[in-house]
Amino acid sequence: MLLLVLALVLALTGVAYVFFTSPTKLKVAVGPAGSAEERLIHAFAQQLKAQKASLRLVTVPVHDVKEAADLLDRGKAELAIVRPDVKVPENGLTLAILRDVAAIVIVPAGSEVKDVASLAGKRLGVVSGHEADPAFVTTILRHYDLEPPVVTLVTLHRETAAAALKESKVDALALVAAPTGSLAQNTVREAAQAFGGAISILPVENPDGITHSSPFLDTLSIPEGIWGGRPKQPAHEVKTVGVAYRLMAHAETDRSTVSTLVEYLFQMRSRLAVKTRLANFMRAPEMDSSASATSAMLPNHPGAVDYFERETQSLMDRYGDWIYLAAFFGSGVISALAWFAQRMRQERHEVIDDVLDRLLDILADARRAETVEALDAFTAEVDDLFRTAVGHARSGRADSRTTSAVVLALDGARSAIDDRRRVIQAAGSDAQRRDGSGPRLVSTS
Known part of the structure; x- marks a missing residue:
C-alpha cells in the first residue's frame, strides 16, 4: 500500500508538473493567405516558440475575415482577426488594433x-x-x-x-x-x-x-x-x-491568459517588425476607463484592460526610484552634453554662414564687375565654396534647410556671373562694330 500511495503521488505530481509547465495553446483564425495579418500571426507564433513562452499559437487558415469571425462565434478558435464592417463576432472582445x-x-x-x-x-x-x-x-x-x-x-x-x-x-x-x-x-x-x-x-x-x-x-x-x-x-x-482590423478573443477565453498574450504581443513588437511592417502600427484599443472599455459598442477583453492598466500603473512603481535618481544625477551630464552639442552646431553653422555671406557678396560684386577676368575669379571662388558646402553636407554637418539655402545662394551667384558675362561680351561686340573692327562682307562683283 505504501508503494502504491507513493506511485500515485508521483504520478499526480508528474501530471501536475506537465499541466502547469506545458504552454497553453490558442487557436487563431486568420486569413486570407498571404495577407499582412497572416504574416504577423505567423511571426508571432514563431517568436513565442523561439522564446519558449508560456503560450503557443495554432494558426487556423480561413478565406477571409468573415469566416474568421464565424469560427470565433462557434467556439472553433479562441482568437481571430476581424474587420467590424464585415462582421462583428457576437462573442468577440478586442485585444489590440492591428x-x-x-x-x-x-x-x-x-x-x-x-x-x-x-x-x-x-x-x-x-x-x-x-x-x-x-x-x-x-x-x-x-x-x-x-x-x-x-x-x-x-x-x-x-x-x-x-x-x-x-x-x-x-x-x-x-x-x-x-x-x-x-x-x-x-x-x-x-x-x-x-x-x-x-x-x-x-x-x-x-x-x-x-x-x-x-x-x-x-x-x-x-x-x-x-x-x-x-x-x-x-x-x-x-x-x-x-x-x-482587430485581434479579438472569445469572451470566455481566460482573463489571465489574454493578459499574458497581449503582453507578449507588444513586448515582441521589435522582433515582429523584422518580419512585417504591420507590427509597427499595432496599438492599444481605445479605453478611457475600465467601465467604458468593457461596455462600449466594440468592448475590450478584460484581460487586455488588465494588461494595459497594470503596465501604466506598475511602471512608476517598479522603476520610479531609478527614474528619479537618473533624472537627478543625469541632469548635469545631459546639460553638459547639450552645451557641447550646441557648441559644435554653432561652429558648423559659422562655416556655412561664412559660405552664405561670401556667396551673397559675390552675387552683388558680380553685378558690378567690369571685366571677364574678374568674373572668372568669382567663378573659381564659387567653385571653392561649392566644394566646402558639399563637404559639410556629406559629413552630415548641415541640415536640409541650410543645404537648401546654400543651393539657392550658389544658383544666384552663378546666375549673376553668367548674366554679367553676357552683358560685358555684348558690350564688347557692340564696340567692335562701331570701331569697324568687326568682320565685313566684301563684294566680288
Whole structure:
C-alpha cells in the first residue's frame, strides 16, 4: 500500500508538473493567405516558440475575415482577426488594433468634384483591395444619399486605376487602404504621375456623423504629405472615415491568459517588425476607463484592460526610484552634453554662414564687375565654396534647410556671373562694330 500511495503521488505530481509547465495553446483564425495579418500571426507564433513562452499559437487558415469571425462565434478558435464592417463576432472582445484602413478618394486637380458629397451623377472607380471595400464605400455614399445608381461604382485593379482616371473612364478613384501601406502609396503616386502631380485627395465631410450612424467605423485623419512627392500628397491634412482590423478573443477565453498574450504581443513588437511592417502600427484599443472599455459598442477583453492598466500603473512603481535618481544625477551630464552639442552646431553653422555671406557678396560684386577676368575669379571662388558646402553636407554637418539655402545662394551667384558675362561680351561686340573692327562682307562683283 505504501508503494502504491507513493506511485500515485508521483504520478499526480508528474501530471501536475506537465499541466502547469506545458504552454497553453490558442487557436487563431486568420486569413486570407498571404495577407499582412497572416504574416504577423505567423511571426508571432514563431517568436513565442523561439522564446519558449508560456503560450503557443495554432494558426487556423480561413478565406477571409468573415469566416474568421464565424469560427470565433462557434467556439472553433479562441482568437481571430476581424474587420467590424464585415462582421462583428457576437462573442468577440478586442485585444489590440492591428491597423487602420481609410477611405481615400482621388480626383484630378481642378475637378468639379470638391468633396465626397459632390459625387452625384459621377463614376467612382473603386480600387479592388478587399471584397468588402465596395460595401464600405457604399456605406459612406449612403450617408449623403448617393448610393448606386446615383453614383456609378466601377471596380478597378490597382494597375489600371491611374490610367482609367487619366482617360476619363471614371471621375474619381476610391480605395480603402492603410495610409502607410503600399496600396495607398502606389496608387496615389501613379495617379500623381499621370497628372503631373495635379491631383487632390477629397475630404469626407462630417465624418463624425457617419461614425455615429455606423458605429463600427472610425474617424481618421490622413496627415499632410504622408505620401511625399512633389508637390506633396496630400497637400493638407484630410479628414476621412476608416475601419480597424482587430485581434479579438472569445469572451470566455481566460482573463489571465489574454493578459499574458497581449503582453507578449507588444513586448515582441521589435522582433515582429523584422518580419512585417504591420507590427509597427499595432496599438492599444481605445479605453478611457475600465467601465467604458468593457461596455462600449466594440468592448475590450478584460484581460487586455488588465494588461494595459497594470503596465501604466506598475511602471512608476517598479522603476520610479531609478527614474528619479537618473533624472537627478543625469541632469548635469545631459546639460553638459547639450552645451557641447550646441557648441559644435554653432561652429558648423559659422562655416556655412561664412559660405552664405561670401556667396551673397559675390552675387552683388558680380553685378558690378567690369571685366571677364574678374568674373572668372568669382567663378573659381564659387567653385571653392561649392566644394566646402558639399563637404559639410556629406559629413552630415548641415541640415536640409541650410543645404537648401546654400543651393539657392550658389544658383544666384552663378546666375549673376553668367548674366554679367553676357552683358560685358555684348558690350564688347557692340564696340567692335562701331570701331569697324568687326568682320565685313566684301563684294566680288
